[in-house]
Amino acid sequence: MTALGRFSQMLRRSSLTQVQHQFSAASGRGEQSVKSWRNLTFLVALPSVGVCMLNIFLKEYSHEQPEFIPYSHLRIRNKRFPWGDGNKTLFHNPRVNALPDGYESHK
Template identity: 60%
Template structure:
């Protein structure tokens, strides 16, 4: 049993030594500088372009309520919610989320 423990220690130390050498080569001084440059030149402008795209799409897209279609398999309420009036979900948005009988404030 002691021989197995010694063998596992030898294998573990050889593996850790090799891992440390590879890590030092991959993430040396030059590697850190490269990742810093990539972060400022690629990542930050990429996030900015995505944010601009989302903003412009939200401005272009109308904010009208989608048409209410009373599908029988959606908005099934077998019991009341334990908050509020018991009909609205926890994160209810009256502009986007209809109740089982339609949007709030719209009598059709």
């Protein structure tokens, strides 16, 4: 049992010294790597997220309602929905979701 304990301690020491050696050898490159990743974050990633947010914001408010075409295979109601008036889906949005007879009037 003691031989197993000594062997495991020897393995831990050898693996720790290898890890310490790897970090000490790469410490000069590590500082440069941190600076480059920080610059990429602030100069590329954050402005890209801002541009995407602006794009979504502008598209949301310039949304035009598509023309209603009463296709026979869309918006089929064989049975009433168990909520509301029975004609609207659960997540109905009057601006973009048409009913079987057309869009709701804008109020």
